[in-house]
């Protein structure tokens with residue numbers, strides 16, 4: 001048991017964790033509530049509780065990896081700020097948790113961790129280079145180059161969701177306009193459907209929207225698209241065209257060809273895939289056009305804990 005490691009994914013509502021052996025076998029999984037509205041002490045207490053739940057009696061893990069949404073300092077010791085944990089600023093997570101547990105702790109951004117998870121045990125296993133991205137409320141991503149995470153000079157590399165794909169485009173949550181996230185995320189899909197309905201377009205979404213606007217979600221739009229609703233399909237296809245631009249741009253910049261897609265909206269990727277692939281291949285140099293591959297995530301919601309486990313393993317080996 002001395003080679004066991006722990007991977008933890010800190011989300012806004014739940015903290016999920018898993019105990020792994022060094023071969024990426026998941027031995028045990030558990031979770032606790034985040035209590036994001038509370039402060040540093042409560043989060044440390046929650047993490048200690050989770051680690052104790054994961055470690056069996058009389059065993060201690062060799063190291064702990066933690067993936068968390070937000071900006072982490074370049075030394076990977078401090079969470080500078082997080083959209084999911086707005087009360088925490090300059091939170092010295094590594095130092096505080098190591099003081100409680102006496103186990104080495106390693107931090108990484110959650111999307112980067114998910115990319116590492118796919119590299120260790122998912123759709124990226126055996127690939128040297130790929131971009132992993134999540135299609136959800138926003139678009140997060142992590143970049144693997146030469147078999148390692150590339151996090152950049154300020155730990156913010158791989159911000160695929162904020163590539164500009166439309167100079168005069170929609171407002172993005174980052175403050176810029178025309179980002180990929182503003183045109184191809186779940187939020188963008190809802191916005192496009194809502195705008196079309198407001199403009200008077202006929203769609204089976206109209207009765208759903210009139211009944212309760214909150215029911216207009218990427219899932220309901222996907223289901224209507226599968227039933228043949230033209231507007232729903234059009235909205236997904238529009239998002240797919242922007243994704244293709246983003247993928248082509250990444251290929252031009254880095255000469256990489258593998259892309260792994262995860263996140264809640266990727267469940268509807270079957271109606272986007274052909275357009276994303278065809279238009280990305282059309283946009284890149286001929287030498288790359290038959291080499292672009294788009295894979296679905298194999299680990300789904302567990303990519304983050306696998307990646308945090310891999311981080312824990314790599315940092316001590």
Ligand SMILES: [Zn+2]
Nearest residue numbers: 162172174179
């Ligand atoms: Zn943006």
